[in-house]
Amino acid sequence: MMAAEKLKQAFVKSLAVPESVITDSLEYNSIKEWDSTAHMILIAELEDVFDVMLDTDDIIDMSSYAKAKEILRKYDIDC
């Protein structure tokens, strides 16, 4: 699976939302499903899927789907 698809599926699984919800404009205040609990489920999923260890500041900064792509790029993951 390509990194972009892995990322999308990680969001679908962690936030428990349909794939259609996952767009670059998705931000954590924009849907009720993306709360602090879902955020930590998402972080665990991303670390598992991409085999990375994210800095805590990156975990805090990951406030949108687009931002997740940008942060993962720092870890040489191009989504």
Next chain:
Amino acid sequence: MSTYFQRYGVTIKTLTESDLEMVRNWRNSPEIAQHMLDQSYITADMQRKWFNGLVNDNSRAYWVAWFKGEPIGVVSLVNINRSEGTAEPGMYIYPQQYRNNIVPFCVAFILNDYAFDELGLSLLYGKIFTDNEASVRFHEKCGYVQVNERKPSHEMTNVPKQLLHYELKEANYKSARDPIARFIRY
């Protein structure tokens, strides 16, 4: 009660008189007040009387939580009962950018650690409005278990909504905390 405690990148400092106006503004903001049991508007006079009432009251403690050198919220323990080993915790975070990620866990963990490790308590309990789904999920993720029994409350709600009652035992907390705390890499 300690005036300063630091863990998980968060520092909690005992609430002082100079914090009062900042805290009152946070507490009166609609996004914070909507989740409170008492949603009355708090005047400066009410706030001062409340603060004066905390002096020499060993059953209540309030701290300001600091993160990255910035005050971000309030944590509290009320109904502290040392003989029974129980207390009712409370917390809120004001800056929007710190509300929906790992920071609420950092803040909850420092408060829970203080209660269990420093004060030696064995059970924390609290109430959540049924429509506050994010808070329900958050507390369950932290190890809280829903109970039916009604514990004494430090304040009565003036909001016509249902409340869920939750309890946190130390062992449940530590089992729930550790898988999340591993992401706090400060």
